[in-house]
Amino acid sequence: MSFLTIDRVTKVYPTANGPATILDGIDLSVNEGEFICLIGHSGCGKSTLLNMVSGFNTPTSGTVTLQGNQIIEPGPDRMMVFQNYCLLPWLTAYDNVYLAVDSVYPAHTEAQKKAIVREHLEMVGLTESASKKPGQLSGGMKQRVAIARALAIKPQVLILDEPFGALDAITKEELQDELLTIWTEHKVTVLMITHDIDEALYLADRLVMMTNGPAAKIGEVLDIPFDRPRDREEIMASNTYIELRNYALDFLFNRYAHLDD
């Protein structure tokens, strides 16, 4: 029994032209502490699949189970980091994190809760900006707050939906490094959607490549064999990296080229 199991999951939406199959028979087993990246063209159902793990969406058939328990609704054990951050704009960075901590640890004392919030803001380097509101923070800083909020409640699975998609290249690399550090320390299981093959190869243990929708399936799962901790430049210079990258590009742009492009 693996940690997280996606078992024959299918998602069908009714439309005016009859039922549309979005996902068709997805099987995936994820081990505890594993870092999984999902890649595939827009509209292939990656987000739908992750939403079934987070519980915001439910499969038409098949099951998603975490440690043997079927997932039927959202919960803080499967915390999401959304692409658009989903921070509350009227609360400071500190209060955004505190809101989550306060809700998930009702039995903690005030001092314990405050300590958890401070610890996680420090972890993402935002101690100085704790009293700022999201409107005063840059995109990268907002995403840091969202990551601090997610990790502060110690989820079993951390789900990231294109978390760095809207960020510039330098901020993106910084946050990737921070995410890896945090993942190593927390040993949290990570599922992450990305459009960036280099990001996936740097971060993931396994890269799940999805075929085009409608009726998307898991096309192939690539094992990414680099030792950890990884050095970005070192792995990027290796032949394995180039082979894996070309393989993934070939999968996405030749075998499953997007028809609209």
Added chain:
Amino acid sequence: MATSTSKLIIKQRRQGNSNTWIQSQLKKIVPPLAALAVLLVIWQILCPPGSQGLPGPIQIVQGAWDPFIINPFFDNGGNSKGLAIQIWASLQRVFVGFFFSIVVGVGLGILIGSNKVIYRALDPLFQILRTIPPLAWLPLSLAALKDNGAAAYFVIFITAVWPILINTTVGVQQIPQDYVNVKRVLKLSNKTYFFKILIPSALPYIFTGLRIGIGLSWLAIIAAEMLIGGVGIGFFIWDSYNNANLDRIIVALFYVGVVGYLLDLLVLFIGSKIVAEDRK
């Protein structure tokens, strides 16, 4: 083109840094004052002293100078009181009625906005009720409440409650899905959701409703007072009409306009202080 635009911007900035604050304020104040002066002159030309009907500005100032212009606080007992006292009586009615419309409008609006079934049941009814003119409620409220004061409060209440209620409902319905997702994934308690997400998210809508509501209340109270009598700027206007004191009416209208404008600014100011500035 591009260079000339950027030069222009630099020029403007340099000017802005120097002692031009007064100048920029003057730019805002001078044009409306000039327009007002021109209008008064045209008015005076159209209504010269001795003409029948509407008095000109000079006749108004002469006729109403003592005591209505120079002493807004005189009190000769009965209805013979200064305009500030009359206005204050009207404002008190508005504040009482408006207070109840805030309580009921925001409370019901949150309930209706949070529940689709209640919304479907009540929204058509409210859409009809809100179009009933304020004064149409007056005979009914006089008959039912049998008290002039209470009827005035009710008219204010029923006038202001609809925009507050409808805007609050929309504000609650428009809470972005992102924030609802935060609630769901964190399993926030209803109380936390209410105070940390629902209210802050709906506040801008609520204040839009309050602003419309206070404006309508002010419209309604003047008309309602004409009918119920007593101390109040509305009855003062009606009383002046019956005594053919057109100059007093025009002075009173000036007061009504300025106070209405100040009420609007007051709600706007409170809203800007309470509603968080940085959203999104």
